[in-house]
Amino acid sequence: MSTAGAAIAVESRLLRALTVLRLVLLANAVGLNIYRSGDVDHPLAAAGCVLAMVAWTGYAAWAYVDPRRRTRLLLVADLGVAVALLAATPLVKGGDFDATIPGFWIAGAMLAWAIHFRLRGGLVAGLVLAAADLALRQQHHASDYNDAFLLVIAGPVVGFMCGSLQQMATERDAAERSAARAAERARLARVVHDGTLQVLALVQRRGHDLGGEAAELGALAAHQEQSLRSLLRASDAATAAELSGAPAPGELDLVTALSRLERPGVTVSAPGFAIELPAPVVTELVAAVDACLANVRCHVGQEAPAWxxxxxxxxxIEVTVRDEGPGIPAGRLEEAEAEGRLGVSGSIRGRLADxxxxxxxxxxxxxxxxxxVLPRTTLREEAR
Amino acid sequence: MTVRVMVVDDHPMWRDAVESDLTRAGYEVVAVAANGREALARFAATEPDLVVLDLQIPAPDGVAVTTDIIDRRPQTRVLVLSASGEQDDVLAAVTAGATGYLVKSASREELLAAVARVADGEPVFTAGLAGLVLGEFQRRSAAEPDEPRLTDRETEVLRMVAKGMSYRAIAERLVLSHRTVQNHVQNVLRKLQMHNRVELTRYAIERGLDVDDEV
Structure with missing residues (x-):
């Protein structure tokens, strides 16, 4: 659906609701005219006016269904009929009439203007009808002024709300389209990446079989394959977090951030959903994990496996970092701390304690x- | 009796490599397929015991093929082989009934070891997959209180798998037999796959639970 399509859909929906309202207003107007038929100077003309209302309501119900028929001419005619029926009142009922022939029925035309031309349309139609109503009366009662005032207020208010609804629908459509485009882009990228990874894995395998220089090529391919895979994982996690709704301002997804630490030898296992935490907490936690991994590289080996x-x-929240190294002898960390070397202790324990x-x-x-281990309660208190 | 295998992969060189490895290791490769449609047709014709399946194949994709295969012959073992390790897909395939998952960069020895284990019905989890499954149980227990939960022991074993420990190392650390560790992982897999009501009911009956109130 195009951008205009969303606005037109909203308008059509509102006009359908208006048709129901018009029928209610018509029933009310017809009923009141029959009830007050005693104080009419020209009963035949009055009957003609009521028939005109019935006919116009029926025509309008049909005409407003199709967006192509909602022309300026139709709206001008709609308002014209309402004004004409108001103007006919003194001729039919005599100059000292109390209630107009169409009564509240004229609100139908005003609301159509508000829906189609929004705020300005509602204001113009409200002013025209209020002016016509007041101009025709010989005496002005407080209630006449109230009715006119309500018309002038209601028109722009309804017009403004209709405009807002159309804008919201348009924005929602745009957001849905861009989400669909992002998902499609991600899908296409996945196909391409999968192909690349397949070839790299294959080169690695064949290289290993052939030996010699080919084995070196294979090892290079293996390295690239692992780097690309961890890059993709981090970007996948980021896309997933984005599609499930952007994180609150000042928050980051811990899964995405930790996935970025994957490299040859290092495996990151995490849930398949985003875990959003305040950005400083994520940064510090990731830095602590990175310090654990640096420790592994330093004491076990450059490409030593770690999980x-x-x-x-x-x-x-619990993050565990495991390696297959010999371990740290009991008391070694405390000893280093006492000697003033804060390395591991400071960067890991200190960060977590903070x-x-x-x-x-x-x-x-x-x-x-x-x-x-990070208790969630302290995170909540910190956010306060 | 030799294990009859089908290999599904859209990449011809990969398919050939896996096929020749398996043949040399004594498996009988009864069919190969390059896309989901071929895979399902040839599966019906040859009824293999084990399917080595790439997830990223022309439609229907690996997850759909796994679902269909398990639907038709629940005793079939599926080993998922994926280059990118697309997380949602891997979790979906295992939930649909795959017994194991391996990244394509695994060595030939790792692949053959995984095929042998899956043929025996032993689940093959990577550390990454175990992490996803742990997260999935966490999510389910928060969202649907009636879903089967992991026992403390099962969680403990699964956490160790997620931390890269082999079953042997886990058995040693927990002072259990290798077979017991294997059973725990198998139970995790079973609970993960019990996603529909029929299976839940069957589970309840097996456990001797009164299901009249629930169904």
Missing amino acids: VLLEAAPER LGGTATVTSGSYGTEWSL
Whole structure:
């Protein structure tokens, strides 16, 4: 649907509702005219006026359905009929009439103007009808002035609301279209990337089989494949977070941020949904994890395998970093701290302590494991 | 009895490489397919025991093919092989009934080991997949309180898989047998796959639970 399409759809919907309102107004006007038929000077002319209202209501119900028929001419005629029926009142009922023949029925024309021409249309139609009503009366009662005032107020208000609704529908359509475009772009990119990754994996495999220089090429391909895969994962997580609604201002997705730490040897395991936390918390937590990984590179090996696991329970966030190194002897960290070397202790424990969490390290036959825990309650307090 | 395998991949060189590896390792490759349509037609014709399946194939995609295969013959083992490891797709394929998942960059030895394990019905999880599954159970228990939950032991084992530990290392650390660790992972997979009511009911009956109130 085009941009104009959304606005037209809103207009059509409002005009359908108006048709129902017109029928109610018509029934009311016809009923009142029959009830007051006693104080009419020319009953035949009055009957003619009522028939004209019935006929015009029927015609308008048909004419407003199709957007192509909603021309200026139709709207001018709609308002013209209403003014003409008002003008006919003194001729039919005599100069000292109390209620006009169409009564509230004229609101139908005014609302059509408000819906089609929005604020300005509502104002113009309201002013024209109010002026016509007041000009025809010999004496002005307070209630006549009230009715006129309501017409002039209601027209622009309805017109403004209709304009706002159309604008919202247009914006919503634009947002939906851009989300669909982003999803399609992501899908196409996925196909291309998958092909690239396949070829890199294949080169790696064949290179390994052939040996020699080909094996070196294979190792290069393996390296590129891993880099590209982790890049894609981070960008996938970012796209997913974007499509599920942009994070609140000042918040970042921890899954995306941690995925960026993936590199040859390093695996990041995380849930498939975004975990949004205040940006400073994410930055500090990622820095702490990065320090754990730097520690692995330093003490175990440049490309030593390490695993990062992110878990998000309702009450806490836990990140575990495991490697298969020999571990840190008990008391070694405290010793280094006492000697004034704050390296690991400062960058990991200090950061977590600042965030209101804890960092503990355990080692054993299974390797070394850092466990970084952040209770959600402290995060909430900090956000306050 | 030799295990009968079908290989589905749209990349001809990959398909040939996997096929020849499997043949050399003693498997009988009864069919190959380059897209979802071929895969389903040839699956019906040859009824393989095990399907090695690429997720990114021309329509219907790997997830749809897995769903259909498990629907037709629930005892079929599916090993998902994917280059990009597209997270949602991998989780969807495993939920649909795949027994294992491996990235394509895995070595030949890793691939053959995974095929052998999947043929035995043993789940093959990568650390990344275990992390996704942990997250999925977290999400489900928050959203749908009636969904089956993991026991503490199952969560513990799954967390260790997500931290890159092998079943053997997990067994050693928890002082359990390798077989017990395997059973825990199998139960995790079963609970993950019980996404429809029929299966939930069957699960409840197996456990001797009274289902009259619920159904």
